[in-house]
Amino acid sequence: MPAERAGRLGVGTIGAGRVGAVLAxxxxxxxxxxxxxxAVSESSRERASVMLPGVPVLAVPxxxxxxxxVLLAVPDDELEAxxxxxxxxxxWQPGQLVLHxxxxxxxxxxxxxxxxxxxxxxxxxxxxxxxxxLDLARLPGTWFAVSAPAPVLPIGQALVVEMGGEPFxxxxxxxxxxxxxVDTVVSFSSAIVDxxxxxxxxxxVPRPGxxxxxxxxSAVENALARHDTGPLPEGAGTIDEAGFxxxxxxxx
Numbered sequence: 001m002p003a004e005r006a007g008r009l010g011v012g013t014i015g016a017g018r019v020g021a022v023l024a025x026x027x028x029x030x031x032x033x034x035x036x037x038x039a040v041s042e043s044s045r046e047r048a049s050v051m052l053p054g055v056p057v058l059a060v061p062x063x064x065x066x067x068x069x070v071l072l073a074v075p076d077d078e079l080e081a082x083x084x085x086x087x088x089x090x091x092w093q094p095g096q097l098v099l100h101x102x103x104x105x106x107x108x109x110x111x112x113x114x115x116x117x118x119x120x121x122x123x124x125x126x127x128x129x130x131x132x133x134l135d136l137a138r139l140p141g142t143w144f145a146v147s148a149p150a151p152v153l154p155i156g157q158a159l160v161v162e163m164g165g166e167p168f169x170x171x172x173x174x175x176x177x178x179x180x181x182v183d184t185v186v187s188f189s190s191a192i193v194d195x196x197x198x199x200x201x202x203x204x205v206p207r208p209g210x211x212x213x214x215x216x217x218s219a220v221e222n223a224l225a226r227h228d229t230g231p232l233p234e235g236a237g238t239i240d241e242a243g244f245x246x247x248x249x250x251x252x
Contacts, residue, residue, distance in 0.1 A: 009097070012067030013037045013052075014060055014082070016044040018131030019101050020073025021051040023163060026139055027071070028052070030162040035066040047131050064091045069159075072100040080109050087112035097155065099123050104179025106147040106172040121156040122147040122175065125165060128186060140164035147172055189220070 011032045013024040016039035028034045036058035039048045048057060064070055064086060074082055079102055086092060094117030098110055107120035114120050124145045129135050144165040146156040153169065160167040170178045193209075193216060200208035 008032050009069045010035045010067050011069045011071060012058075012063035013071045013073065014063060015071075015073035016048040016052070017073060017075075018047075018129035018135075019125070020071060021047045021131055022129055022135040022139070023073065023101065023125070024055075024071060025051045025133075026136060026163040027069075027159070028055075029136070032069070032162075036063040038063055051131070051133070061086070061089060061091050064093070064096075067096070069097040069099065072098065074100075076102050076104060079105060083110055084112045087116060090116075092116035092118050095119065097121060099156070099159070101125070102179070103145070103182040104176050106170075106175035107149065108172065119152050119155065120148060121152065121159070123156050123160060123167075124178075124182070126182065141166060143168055145170040145175075145178055147175055 009027075009032045011024065011027050012035045013020050014037075016024075016037050020037075021044075024034055024037060034052060034055045036056045037048050037052055038060045039045045039057050045057060048055065058066075060082075072079060072082065079100055083098075092098070092113045096118045098113050098118045099121040100110065101124055102109070102122070103124045106122045107114070110118070110120035110122075122145075125139070126143045126145065127135075127138060142165045144160040144163075144167050146153065146160060146167045147170050148156045157167040193212065196212055196216075197208040200211060205211055
């Protein structure tokens with residue numbers, strides 16, 4: 001399906017979970033044409049109707065066939081089988097951009113599609129998602145880990161900038177360690193807040209989450225500030241200088 005105007009991509013989204021729906025909405029807001037979304041569960045369909053109004057809910061193969069950029073926002077344990085299954089079905093198209101949002105995988109998981117001539121991108125937003133419009137306001141300034149073959153890194157970086165994010169490069173071989181770091185901060189912070197809230201609730205403190213909110217935020221901010229030193233990560237702040245903000249895609 002051709003994109004809406006010159007330089008814009010036709011974007012299909014597989015997975016209307018909290019991440020996929022928000023990133024698709026961000027790309028749509030940047031002027032790309034949303035060709036379709038795959039949403040299986042009732043909650044995903046409801047989210048798609050709210051976050052992506054007017055975007056058709058389609059079968060996965062049809063989304064791939066229609067799209068110049070395919071956004072794969074599925075759970076980690078489903079990603080490899082999805083990519084391989086579509087490769088076996090002969091659906092991937094040469095020159096097509098395929099972007100997954102997993103933290104722990106680089107572009108290697110996209111190798112079955114790559115053998116069909118697609119351009120692989122691994123782009124992970126370093127934030128947690130609610131799956132609502134609140135996330136769109138949080139994307140600006142959010143860091144995105146980008147892994148891709150060197151010749152196409154600018155494409156991944158430019159897409160991040162269009163979504164309002166800040167790209168930084170993670171080498172393919174470092175992707176698993178990056179994913180582990182992400183899992184650590186999310187799981188530990190959630191577990192600590194849950195534990196402390198339960199202790200306060202046991203003391204009869206009403207709304208323990210509200211009581212801990214300022215304390216938790218300030219403690220985390222202070223800890224982060226101790227490590228927010230030195231130059232920006234490679235790939236950050238270089239989009240304009242390198243000319244990577246030019247329009248993407250060849251749709252009309």
